[in-house]
Amino acid sequence: MSETSTYPSATADAYDAVADLYTELVQNILDDQPLDRAVLAAFADLVRSTGRTRAVEVGCGPGHMTAHLRSLGLDAFGLDIAPAMIDIARRDHPGLRFDLSSMDAVDTPDGSLAGVLSWYSLIHTPPAELRPYLDEFHRVLAPGGHLLLGFFEGPEIAPFDHKVVTAYRWPLDALAEQAAASGFTEIGRMVREPRTGERHRQGRLFLTR
Template sequence: MTAYLTAPADAYDAVADLYADLARDSLDRLPLDRAILTAFAELVRAAGPRPVAEAGCGPGHMTAHLRDLGLDAFGIDLSPALIDIARKDHPDLRFEVGSMDAFDVADGELGGLLAWYSVIHIPPPELPRYFAEFRRVLAPGGHLLLGFFESEGGPVTQFDHKVTPAYRWPIDDLADLAREEEFVEVARMLREPLEDERFRRGHLLMRSGRTVGATTNSME
């Protein structure tokens, strides 16, 4: 494992119990975040019964939320300690130690992919190949939902994340990177920080532009 992956894995292992305690009920006070997750789930369900992966699942609370929204969800994470907690807290779900640049799934197997504040730890030069992997594993028309810290008009900026260094992204730049891997933007949401949050939150909902010769009955 390369150094930029080893460091976050070790850092999250070291604070796994504390992080899990803080994360478990984090969605309860975030109605806008829940809304875009619900939209993501509805779009994935409408496309048919395919599994959904959470990339960087941590203690599994978001994977469980996807399950509660009617999705066949599983999670992967670099941190063995967090995966142990996820398996203990949600024994009915599947969790695996792994990197989100190398999913152990076939091409086009997934109907959806959630990367909720997980791409923030990837150095910007490395991020395009992660989007390439997301495109590989998603079915044509499959949906990708990103959650991240937005840079509020500035450039990509490294900051002192409480666990391990991370990056804030301009929402347009992140959308452009995904577009280069044939993702089509469906929706975006920017949320101002709550009183105990430091940065604006960004959310991008995208669809894989891969096609297999599908036809349409649209009259547009």
């Protein structure tokens, strides 16, 4: 990441400003999303197949997905750069660990995790600044560990007016190439069409270290 980049602090400030509203909107978001539940269940199965269950959700927001991973049998913790989000996550899920941290500074040793979930947490990252995050995900994963990326899919890398702060759409192939440059191997992908209230196609990439 560029030393002069202002996007992380701007993103944190934007999410802090809407933390309570955002939490209300997403707390039951999986209830009517059977395909997303299936994707997350498949990710949890892949992680457990390594014989280990330790995983991190990077960019965890209010912690609802971290808690979901726990319900799927993973020993998951979360991290986020928005202090208000971490406060809510700790309040609503007191039995789980949540760190106030950047996604490129996961507080865990090299090769210590079996899974990394990045569920719409890279969407605000300018494309030129993506690599350090993917490199960090690769660092913390053990050989054979799994990474799941959830993101907005589109025909080209392009910014759009996300409701919180500017975000980017990625073609599946382009994001897979970025992950490959950080040492990941793709094992699967999925795209689902936008549902009511959604503007863009939703992409999912399954990758392994």
